[in-house]
Amino acid sequence: MKCPPIPPDEIQRLQALAAYGLSTDRPLPSLDPVVQIAARMFGMPVAAVNMIGNDHVFFAASTGVGEVDMCRDVSFCAHAILENDVMVIPDSHLDDRFSDNPLVTGAANLRFYAGVPLLSPDGYALGALCVIDGQPREFTDEDCERLRELAKMTVDRLELRRIELSLEKARPSFEEFARNSPTAVVWFDEHRKIVNWNQAAAALHGYALEEGNGMLADVLMPECARPLFQELVHEAVLKGTFDGLPIPETIYGLRKDGTEFQLGLSLFCWQERGQLVFNAHLQDISAKKREEAELYRLANTDPLTALANRACLYREVERLLALGTPTSVLMIDLDGFKDLNDTLGHAVGDAILCEVARRLESVIGKTGLAARIGCDEFAVLLPDTSDPTWVQCMAQTIIDQIGTPLRIDDHTIRVTASCGFATAPEHAEEALELISNADLALFRAKRLGGAQTFMYVNLLRMEAVARHLYGLELQRALHQGEFVLFYQPQIRLSDNSLAGAEALLRWRHPERGLLSPAAFLPALQSGPLAATVGTWVLDEACAQAAEWMRYGVSHFRMGVNLFGAQFRMDDLASRVISALDRHGLPPEALELEITEDIVLDHDDLVLKSLQLLRDKGVGVAFDDFGTGYASLSLLKRYPLSRIKIDRSFVQGMIASPQDKTVIAAVLDMADAFKLETIAEGIETEEQRSALFAIGCAEGQGYLFSRPLPATEFAEIYDIASPLQQRA
Known part of the structure; x- marks a missing residue:
């Protein structure tokens, strides 16, 4: 366990904390609503305002907290106060600082933590507002922003506490304190007669300033609230303080004209010249309550479609299953939405999503809950039903309804969707498992070709486990050096001389032998190792190119395929430049190959990185050109140096005039944009001659060579080391 270090300003920090007069025995009731809002907003069982003392911690307010170790050494919040922003621990079991912490391994079972420091006006960290769960959780940037907003509310209420204590020590006169204060302040005596009030208090209740003196404070609230107020003042007179009394956070205030409003009430009491003086801070919190309601709505609603969001869906599924209610979850994904969005524009795409949301609500009516849980992914929750036949019928109705053509602006659009569903208790007894199983069924429906429905079966979970195990194999392959590079030559069609090579990834599997990319690349690209393997490929290819150039190969370039990840x-550009410098490879000897999918998935990131690399002299080739939707527009925007003509056109160009025409058109466009070209998949002399005749400069394919290990490549193209040359 890693104990939290003591901050360098510890003495000043503890002095600042002491100014608030808080301790284990003196919590701050005005903070209770804050932690309750935090727990509801994030769906957490525990929320707390934790103050960090010298060697211990204590709660200024908490909800859901049981018996816990209050030692500072084990406190997560003692770490959080050292951060400049929200500290998030998604899973404490995976964090070296906390995996063996008693709060993690003991009865508290603390698995998830998010906490934000609470700072005094002088910037000293007093403690932290935190939310806690007994299971791992995700916490988005939006969640962090909401926690920061609640922290501001907490600090404001702490400041009220500090002001109260400072007033008890050196109470300024009413004129000094409240005359021009924007806070509505009322002073009254033990008989509840108003001694004085400020302009803000008079205006809040619709009176002139001079009307307040001598008036009973009772008239500032409706008759139904007066007995509680009178009882509070009576108790404070007996105790000499309001501390420990159950002061309501909200009551209703009454204006002179008889209108009522939600009133925030803070009451204070102190001795002045031997007599008790009472002070009330008043606030019209109607707008604040509306804001809190809006925050709750935002926390549970998708802003585009106004459907429930993922968090709301999960909490409702969890609630239903806890009650033992038969429940079905349908996951729905729009087929080909990305292409529609890219082709017709985001405004049309957003309109499509809103119309799909409307259609979902029209199908399910008040029988269930519709949610948007991703870009083009929706979900439907159907309580009180687990009959697979009925759910299948509902799924098909949803698919049919979504598939009805819709009219947006001048476009008539037909959107198809796929649907997977799972039911409880047949397929799961826990919310996360039920949603996950429905998602697996959706994955299978998508693989069936789209516009399909599929019910979860146990085989899907087994396949998912197999994919996970395959991912573990990929990790082993990376760490044990099982990945290797093969090189396919790129040839000048004019004289069959070597222009360069494309580095291609292979896997020497210890049991299955040499695997081509088709066997593992889809799993690698969609998994967490893509970026790491891509960095290794880049470094290995640069090293090999630099070695061959040192052996005398001139005017040679190495092509390297990039992963979207x-x-x-x-910083991709910095990594590429670092690899070039590390191996002494000139920038023009490297050509990075990108596909349309990469560009469309990471548009802004790709454009910025590639522009920096082109400015340095690195080549950029557009792979599989002509097979996608946005290729022509990309020629204008992206800093390309070469177009790679897809093998599908090359394979058909002899028998198909259309394919040959497409290639000729691509060559003309490349010439207009001053781009080089290379054709892939050349297998016959006839294809090579035809390509050269219509102006294609370079090619690669089995006519010249299959991809080769580095040693065989060097032998075929007579690349010898200086030692071999001397021999």
Whole structure:
């Protein structure tokens, strides 16, 4: 366990904390609503305002907290106060600082933690507002922003506490304190007669300033609230303080004209010249309550479609299953939505999503809950039913309804959807498992070709486990050096001389032998190792190219395929430049190959990184050109140096005039954009001659060579080391 370090300003921090007069025996009731809102907002069982003392911690407010170790050394919040922002621990079992912490291994079972420091006006960390769960959780940037907003509310209420204590020590006169304060302040005596009030208090209740003196404070609230107020003042007179009394956070206030409003009430009491003086801070919190309701709505609603969001769906499924209610979950994904969005524009795409949401609600009516849980992914929750035949019928109705053509602007659009569903208790007894199983059924429905429905079966879970095990194999392959690069030559069609090579990934599996990319690349690209393997490929290919160039190969370039995940890394351009410098390879000897999918998935990131690399002299080739939707527009926007003509056109160009025409058109466009070209998949001399005749400069394919290990490549193209040359 890693104990939290003591901050360098510890003495000043503890002095700042002492100014609030808080301790284990003196919590702050005004903070209770904050932790309750936090627990509801994030769907967490535990929320707390935790103050960090010298060697212990204590709760200023909490909800859902049981018996816990209050030692500072084990406190997560003692770590959080050292952060400048929200500290999130998605799974404490996976964090070296906390995996053996008693709060993690003991009865508390703390698995998830998110906490934000609470700072004094001078910037000293007093403690943290935190939310806690006994299971791992995700916490988005939006969640962090909401927690920060609640922390601001917490700090405001702490400041009220500090002001109260400072007033008890050195109470300024009413004129000094409240005359121009924007806070509505009323002073009254033990008989509840108003001694003075400020302009803000008079205006809040619709009176002139001079009307307040001598008036009973009771008239500031409706008759139904007065007995509680009178009892509170009576108790405070007996105790000499309001501390420990159950002051309601909200009551109703009454204006002079008889209108009522939600009133936030804070009451204070102190001795002044031997007599008790009472002070009330008043606030019209109607707008605040509306804001809290809006925050709750935002936390549970998709902003585009106004459907429930993922978090709301999960909580409702969890609630139903806890009650033992038969429940079905349908996961729905729009087929080909990305292409529609890219082709017709995001405005039309958003309109499609809103119309799909409306159609979902029209199908299910008030019988269930519709949610948007991803870009083009929706879900439907159907309580009180687990009959697979009925759910299948509902799924098909949804698919049919979504598939009805819709009219948006000047476009008539037909959207198809796939649906997978699972039922409880037949397929799951826990919310996360039920939703996951429905998602697996959706995955199978998509693989069937779209516009299909599929009910979860146990085989789907077994297949998912197999994919997971395959992912573990990929991790082993990376760490044990089972990945290797083969090289396919790129040839000048004019004289069959070597122009370069494309580095191609292979897997030397210890049991299955040498595997081609078709056997593992889809799993690798969609998994967490894509960026790491891509970095290894880049470094290995640069090293090999630099070695061959040192052996005398001139005017040579190395083509390296990029994974989309590499653009999500910290800085792709810096990594590429670093690899070039590390191996002494000139930038023009490297050509990075990208596909349309990569560009469309990471548009802004790709454009920025590639522009930086082109400025350095690195080549950029557009692979599989002509097979997608957006290829022509990409020629204008992206800093390309070469177009790779897809093998599907090359294979058909002799028998198909249309394919040959497409290639000729691509060559003309490349010439207009001053781009180089290379044709893939050349297998016959006839194809090579035809390509050269219509202006294609380079090619690669089995006519010249299959992909080869580096040693065989060097032998065929007579690349010898200086030692071999001397021999």
